Amino acid sequence: MMIKTIGVVGAGSMGAGIANLAALNGFNVVLRDIKDSYLEGAMARINKFMSKSVERGKMTEEQKQETLSRIQTTTKLEDLKDVDVVIEAVLEDLDLKKEVFSQLDEIVREDVIITTNTSSMSITEIAAATKRPDRVAGMHFFNPAQLMKLVEIVRGYETSDDTVSTLKALSVQLKKEVVEVKKDTPGFIVNRIMIPQFIEAIRLLEEGVASAEDIDKAVKFGLNYPMGPFELQDYAGVDIGYHVMEYFNNEFNDPRFAPPLLMKQMMRAGRFGKKSGAGFYDYEEKKELVKK
Ligand code: NAD
Numbered sequence: 001m002m003i004k005t006i007g008v009v010g011a012g013s014m015g016a017g018i019a020n021l022a023a024l025n026g027f028n029v030v031l032r033d034i035k036d037s038y039l040e041g042a043m044a045r046i047n048k049f050m051s052k053s054v055e056r057g058k059m060t061e062e063q064k065q066e067t068l069s070r071i072q073t074t075t076k077l078e079d080l081k082d083v084d085v086v087i088e089a090v091l092e093d094l095d096l097k098k099e100v101f102s103q104l105d106e107i108v109r110e111d112v113i114i115t116t117n118t119s120s121m122s123i124t125e126i127a128a129a130t131k132r133p134d135r136v137a138g139m140h141f142f143n144p145a146q147l148m149k150l151v152e153i154v155r156g157y158e159t160s161d162d163t164v165s166t167l168k169a170l171s172v173q174l175k176k177e178v179v180e181v182k183k184d185t186p187g188f189i190v191n192r193i194m195i196p197q198f199i200e201a202i203r204l205l206e207e208g209v210a211s212a213e214d215i216d217k218a219v220k221f222g223l224n225y226p227m228g229p230f231e232l233q234d235y236a237g238v239d240i241g242y243h244v245m246e247y248f249n250n251e252f253n254d255p256r257f258a259p260p261l262l263m264k265q266m267m268r269a270g271r272f273g274k275k276s277g278a279g280f281y282d283y284e285e286k287k288e289l290v291k292k
Contacts, residue, residue: 001111003170004028007083009100011042011073014117015089017145020046023070024146025174030080031073039073046071049146081107085170087139089117092243097121098129105130113163115139120187120244122251123156133158137167138181140188143236152188154181186251187244195248195257198241201229202260205280212280234279238263239272 004027008019011033019031019042033039050064059067072079077100080086086104090096097116104114113135116126127136138154151171153164164180171178181188187195201215210218216228233241241263248257266272266279273279 001084001166003084003166003173005030005083007080007086007104007108008032009077009080009086009088009104010090011039012089012091013143014141014145015087016042016045017049017143018087018089018117018141019071020049020067021141021146021174023067027070027173029071030083031071032075032077032080033073034075036075039075043068043071043073049144077103078107080104081109083108083112085112085166086114087117088115092119092121092240094121094125097126101126101129101136105132111135113137113166115167117141119191119240120247122186123154123159123184127156127158134160135163137163138184138188139167139171140190141176142190149177150190151176151178152181152190153178154184154188156184186248191244195241195244198229198233199245199257199260202262205230206260206262230280234273234281237273237275238266238279242267 006022006027006029008015008022008029008031011019011031015031015033019029022029031039031042033042047068050059050067053059054061054064086108088097088100090100097118101114108114110132114130114132115137116123117140118126118138119140123136123138127133130136133156136156137159138152140152140154142148142150153167153171155164168178168180179189185192204210204215205212212230216230219225219228227235242259245257245259245263249255270276271278274283277283
């Protein structure tokens, strides 16, 4: 089946980035959120992202306008009835995702693959909310979706080989590097590796082994990572990392994944990272939460 139009559900950080990425690669997009104001915000962010590319001489103003014209926004899920594939990027809430999948199952054509951009949740459980679990898979992009090269294609228990090969081909058309995650495991590959690293970094800080700044510095210069674990958690949201740890802890039933006490205290103190003005660092003066 030729994919021409991609439905994107949820126009937050990820949904807007994915819609932009798809339009940049010549696809038509129908982008759905629940409020017009959220869609206006998403289009403003997309516009801003491409304006920077125009300023840097990476695209012309006409190419930007053409790309924008390929994105249709809507608050009505029914407007996705003619799309050829769906990428869901609503909040990381299992019940919400199941509800959206069961509604989409009634709206889109029978042959259409419905994917989820979930960071950690069970593809099998989301797929079970539909009558097409063989045509459901994880399609996990990274933030910002326009720039980050990787896509993880994740199999649920019933996902068919055809579905996986169609999604791999689509990822290549979106100019991504693609990996197949053969089993439905919490966090897939990248987050399964990254979350224990976050936990270990927080434990080092709790034990007073080094300051947050020195742990970040050690990881950046010793492992050649672009960001340290505390910078990255503050950027992505301390609350998001916390919920993923809790989910891992419950799914694996393994205390290795339990959120450290410091993380719980930060949640109680509302230190969610950059978005709340403070996380492991204080963004007015980049001061550490826990002193050596
Ligand atoms: P976000 O909070 O920025 O955006 C979520 C959007 O979904 C909001 O605009 C909200 O209004 C909308 N929404 C809620 N219910 C909806 C519905 N029924 N229909 C349509 N839209 C609805 O969240 P985000 O950071 O973009 O994350 C979205 C998904 O992507 C989550 O599953 C998250 O785990 C995953 N993800 C996030 C990142 C990241 O770094 N932020 C990276 C990879 C994957």
